[in-house]
């Protein structure tokens with residue numbers, strides 16, 4: 147197969163949802179279709195329950211297990227599908243944001259009863275920033291939930307994206323009969339069964355009286371009425387609108403019952419994008435270019451202190467990766483070759499000889515060669531953009547609790563930050579180090595890992611901060627004035643950029659109105 151054909155048949159995407167909407171269940175059913183697993187219940191993957199914070203070791207254990215399922219590749223109808231798993235626990239949201247930089251499209255799972263939830267909203271924001279094409283799967287139709295029209299309105303308003311149903315539920319809960327597959331003009335009738343693949347009946351004209359034989363008189367009348375409304379309100383599905391991230395097709399089903407999943411998958415492989423061009427600082431890189439390039443979007447550390455080892459996850463942006471060929475680590479300006487890169491086929495890792503644009507490979511990294519955002523190429527100096535850090539939600543001072551272990555602590559903090567475990571800001575006024583996270587769990591993870599991997603002991607001290615924002619301005623005088631006025635609250639991030647530490651929303655608003663020429667950013671990428 148030619149390089150172009152290999153790339154064109156790849157679909158790399160992530161399934162995202164608020165915890166409990168059904169992401170794990172849907173992933174598992176997709177794997178069943180791909181023949182990648184044979185029984186339901188095989189994927190427990192990143193299913194991290196809302197555990198008490200003291201249970202974070204358990205969570206890390208699960209995270210460890212989930213390395214193999216971080217990326218799940220399988221073949222379906224000659225399409226190579228790569229699903230990137232994302233942690234369910236919101237304290238690891240930053241991981242999810244970064245994973246979204248490595249996908250070409252996204253499926254969002256929404257619970258019919260709960261509608262759009264906080265985590266969904268946040269994740270959608272990241273998709274919108276990157277114009278990532280999005281398909282929505284409304285799950286749990288076997289339960290009572292909202293009226294589907296109301297839900298469509300909610301999706302549109304809350305996720306700020308136009309929607310277009312491509313399947314439509316026939317009743318719900320106990321009375322759920324199935325869905326009308328608008329995309330393929332088929333009637334899919336529901337039989338509750340966790341293993342079975344659904345049977346479809348071609349049905350291109352729902353005006354036909356036979357519809358009543360299948361779903362009963364009342365349901366048939368309702369479906370006809372609903373379809374009339376859909377066709378009146380929504381424009382016909384426009385694939386280009388979807389590909390540009392402006393329109394989300396919506397499917398309905400029940401992942402647990404394996405219902406509506408095949409319809410979703412069959413449509414997905416037809417409309418979802420193959421690997422897309424990626425912006426580097428220097429130029430736009432096309433996936434079909436013959437020269438290899440890729441970037442590290444995730445580093446997964448093994449928590450076992452006896453053999454500290456990491457896997458760096460690389461998204462291949464262009465060309466073909468080959469085993470034992472020299473590639474340039476751009477930040478270190480060094481040639482490296484890899485004999486044991488791994489590919490992820492369903493639940494096992496295997497050594498790869500070659501992989502193509504769109505694929506994800508894992509590079510073993512025991513000596514912290516890589517950090518998030520690093521670029522590897524066949525030689526050209528490229529720097530891929532688009533691995534944002536978000537303003538953290540929680541902050542603490544980190545202090546050395548053992549004066550003899552100062553160096554170990556420094557090294558540990560630096561390496562953990564390179565891995566993207568949390569964000570480090572150094573206060574320019576007093577030189578103190580501040581760690582910013584999205585959740586309490588990350589502080590515990592850092593403390594534990596510093597102790598067990600670096601033999602360093604840290605102590606946390608409280609700091610009351612509302613937000614950290616990156617600042618910039620074309621007006622150098624105003625910028626300098628601001629920094630002088632706020633000198634106690636000025637810090638630098640890992641890359642030496644100016645960060646303002648606002649201790650309240652009020653202070654931030656005052657700063658914004660007093661210094662109109664300064665831009666305050668809430669993500670590190672602007």
Ligand code: G4P
Pocket residue numbers: 163164165166167168169170171172193234285286287288289399400401402403
């Ligand atoms: P998540 O990864 O998004 O967190 O969700 P997950 O798939 O783990 O699903 C959350 C719960 O919702 C699970 O129940 C799962 O069985 C259930 N679920 C998923 N899809 C459907 C569906 O279509 N209909 C119904 N009725 N339930 C669904 P649980 O009791 O929390 O876990 P488990 O013991 O079943 O594993």
